[in-house]
Amino acid sequence: xxxxxxxxxxxxxxxxxxxxxxxxxxxxxxxxxxxxxxxxxxxxxxxxxxxxxxxxxxxxxxxxxxxxxxxxxxxxxxxxxxxxxxxxxxxxxxxxxxxxxxxxxxxxxxxxxxxxxxxxxxxxxxxxxxxxxxxxxxxxxxxxxxxxxxxxxxxxxxxxxxxxxxxxxxxxxxxxxxxxxxxxxxxxxxxxxxxxxxxxxxxxxxxxxxxxxxxxxxxxxxxxxxxxxxxxxxxxxxxxxxxxxxxxxxxxxxxxxxxxxxxxxxxxxxxxxxxxxxxxxxxxxxxxxxxxxxxxxxxxxxxxxxxx
Amino acid sequence: xxxxxxxxxxxxxxxxxxxxxxxxxxxxxxxxxxxxxxxxxxxxxxxxxxxxxxxxxxxxxxxxxxxxxxxxxxxxxxxxxxxxxxxxxxxxxxxxxxxxxxxxxxxxxxxxxxxxxxxxxxxxxxxxxxxxxxxxxxxxxxxxxxxxxxxxxxxxxxxxxxxxxxxxxxxxxxxxxxxxxxxxxxxxxxxxxxxxxxxxxxxxxxxxxxxxxxxxxxxxxxxxxxxxxxxxxxxxxxxxxxxxxxxxxxxxxxxxxxxxxxxxxxxxxxxxxxxxxxxxxxxxxxxxxxxxxxxxxxxxxxxxxxxxxxxxxxxxxxxxxxxxxxxxxxxxxxxxxxxxxxxxx
Numbered sequence: 001x002x003x004x005x006x007x008x009x010x011x012x013x014x015x016x017x018x019x020x021x022x023x024x025x026x027x028x029x030x031x032x033x034x035x036x037x038x039x040x041x042x043x044x045x046x047x048x049x050x051x052x053x054x055x056x057x058x059x060x061x062x063x064x065x066x067x068x069x070x071x072x073x074x075x076x077x078x079x080x081x082x083x084x085x086x087x088x089x090x091x092x093x094x095x096x097x098x099x100x101x102x103x104x105x106x107x108x109x110x111x112x113x114x115x116x117x118x119x120x121x122x123x124x125x126x127x128x129x130x131x132x133x134x135x136x137x138x139x140x141x142x143x144x145x146x147x148x149x150x151x152x153x154x155x156x157x158x159x160x161x162x163x164x165x166x167x168x169x170x171x172x173x174x175x176x177x178x179x180x181x182x183x184x185x186x187x188x189x190x191x192x193x194x195x196x197x198x199x200x201x202x203x204x205x206x207x208x209x210x211x212x213x214x215x216x217x218x219x220x221x222x223x224x225x226x227x228x229x230x231x232x233x234x235x236x237x238x239x240x241x242x243x244x245x246x247x248x249x250x251x252x253x254x255x256x257x258x259x260x261x262x263x264x265x266x267x268x269x270x271x272x273x274x275x276x277x278x279x280x281x282x283x284x285x286x287x288x289x290x291x292x293x294x295x296x297x298x299x300x301x302x303x304x305x306x307x308x
Numbered sequence: 309x310x311x312x313x314x315x316x317x318x319x320x321x322x323x324x325x326x327x328x329x330x331x332x333x334x335x336x337x338x339x340x341x342x343x344x345x346x347x348x349x350x351x352x353x354x355x356x357x358x359x360x361x362x363x364x365x366x367x368x369x370x371x372x373x374x375x376x377x378x379x380x381x382x383x384x385x386x387x388x389x390x391x392x393x394x395x396x397x398x399x400x401x402x403x404x405x406x407x408x409x410x411x412x413x414x415x416x417x418x419x420x421x422x423x424x425x426x427x428x429x430x431x432x433x434x435x436x437x438x439x440x441x442x443x444x445x446x447x448x449x450x451x452x453x454x455x456x457x458x459x460x461x462x463x464x465x466x467x468x469x470x471x472x473x474x475x476x477x478x479x480x481x482x483x484x485x486x487x488x489x490x491x492x493x494x495x496x497x498x499x500x501x502x503x504x505x506x507x508x509x510x511x512x513x514x515x516x517x518x519x520x521x522x523x524x525x526x527x528x529x530x531x532x533x534x535x536x537x538x539x540x541x542x543x544x545x546x547x548x549x550x551x552x553x554x555x556x557x558x559x560x561x562x563x564x565x566x567x568x569x570x571x572x573x574x575x576x577x578x579x580x581x582x583x584x585x586x587x588x589x590x591x592x593x594x595x596x597x598x599x600x601x602x603x604x605x606x607x608x609x610x611x612x613x614x615x616x617x618x619x620x621x622x623x624x625x626x627x628x629x630x631x632x633x634x635x636x637x638x639x640x641x642x643x644x645x646x647x648x649x650x651x652x653x
Binding site: 037039089097116118120127 | 339340369375438488489499624625626
């Protein structure tokens with residue numbers, strides 16, 4: 001008897017507890033987070049009107065389903081296509097149009113490492129809520145960024161699904177690449193404004209990490225370069241003689257032909273064997289979810305036999 | 309004289325003040341967000357009366373926290389560059405002199421880039437690190453150039469110019485090296501070097517105001533000394549001017565105001581070079597007038613350039629340093645071509 005009563009009571013209390021949140025008005029809990037500059041950022045609830053100041057931020061927002069909450073973007077945010085129709089708030093020459101940002105009445109401005117502390121301060125002084133997202137240096141940090149932005153925008157569930165699928169895709173690449181014993185040496189060209197001394201990516205960059213993860217050896221590690229973005233001469237490239245050249249600057253018009261016609265470059269093995277590949281640099285230089293696309297495409301380039 | 313007839317009858321000061329006022333109004337009224345002139349007026353009247361109509365709150369933010377401080381900062385910067393330019397040209401008796409001649413800009417640039425290469429904590433002092441370091445490096449550069457150029461108790465102007473140019477090249481080379489070596493800060497440094505206000509709000513205005521008041525204040529009253537210096541050092545000395553001291557005072561005052569202006573606004577070229585020349589062509593080379601007129605003219609010129617920088621490729625903004633040279637050079641050549649008074653220098 002008494003046991004039945006207790007059970008009934010427990011059931012009753014549980015029902016009440018379950019009803020309580022639904023019964024009161026849906027008051028979103030305040031969000032308190034520390035941003036990449038060590039600033040305390042407080043939001044009354046998930047952001048509804050967001051201005052993104054960097055392409056990576058825009059890609060993150062759209063990837064976790066917060067695209068409809070974005071009301072403004074920087075000039076370089078060109079992905080996904082839906083972002084293109086949003087009002088532009090500047091970004092060229094490193095400057096932003098503060099008047100335009102105020103006019104959009106955002107409840108969150110999502111800044112990135114391309115923004116200066118002065119810009120964050122200026123926005124803050126205008127009474128805007130600014131969150132500064134630090135660049136990730138590993139996949140795990142990138143997932144953490146996705147989840148941070150998800151908290152700010154109330155998209156935790158979507159972000160969780162996304163992170164799990166990204167993890168699975170990275171794991172799939174790892175499973176194909178890790179057993180391999182052969183790792184080609186890769187020269188990743190970022191910029192050849194001066195074709196005799198192009199820029200490449202060195203240790204500490206995501207490009208370096210992705211090359212390794214895709215089953216390659218970055219040219220810079222064999223050349224003994226420690227700079228993150230070194231400018232290298234033909235001599236250094238010739239000494240290491242990479243097997244594969246990836247043209248991250250192909251969107252600026254550099255092609256396998258134009259590289260091969262640089263004086264002296266025809267002595268490289270990669271040039272003789274035609275192992276020069278154009279590549280979408282946005283996949284490896286924007287610290288967002290498309291880094292996983294970049295990893296998959298690089299792995300396909302370096303080990304095509306594994307993906308047949 | 310290229311000035312239209314009726315303008316010639318007005319005093320140069322009335323005319324300059326009028327144009328400065330016009331430029332300031334333009335700078336407050338024009339922006340990438342359109343605000344009706346009536347609303348701008350209501351915001352300003354409301355702010356003065358202490359109550360802003362609630363429907364204008366957003367526009368009040370734009371006018372009072374963005375446009376007004378920017379207008380004041382640009383006017384102060386232009387005033388500093390204009391008057392320092394006139395003073396340097398008089399001091400060196402050289403039409404090519406500008407406020408950056410003896411290393412203020414290259415020193416400030418080096419200081420700024422050094423400060424940018426360090427990760428400062430996000431705090432008041434962390435944010436002040438760049439302008440402070442730029443200001444300090446600019447003053448140190450001028451001081452070193454002064455010491456290097458000194459021969460006994462005199463400072464020959466030729467030595468000053470040569471030491472300044474050599475020191476500038478050295479500092480610029482170091483700046484370029486640091487920019488190439490740095491990873492993420494090139495955009496920031498480049499933006500600073502091309503000129504334009506980097507930090508919105510009143511902090512920058514308050515930061516440079518004391519130096520400008522002292523520096524420009526001294527310059528405005530050194531017209532008589534500069535007039536005497538035009539006769540050459542010996543004659544000026546015979547006319548009763550303590551030449552060495554006067555030169556040092558003018559040099560310090562001009563450098564102080566230029567360094568303060570550069571620290572917050574970046575390196576804005578051409579203002580300090582052409583504004584004094586244009587005014588000299590219009591109203592003569594009497595430094596007692598020219599210094600004050602260059603102050604007003606520099607402020608007006610930079611305000612107009614800044615307005616242009618906002619509207620040319622709106623909603624993007626051009627760095628104002630590009631506009632001053634791009635729009636300023638043709639304007640200067642036009643004035644030069646039309647000036648009947650070719651022996652003005």
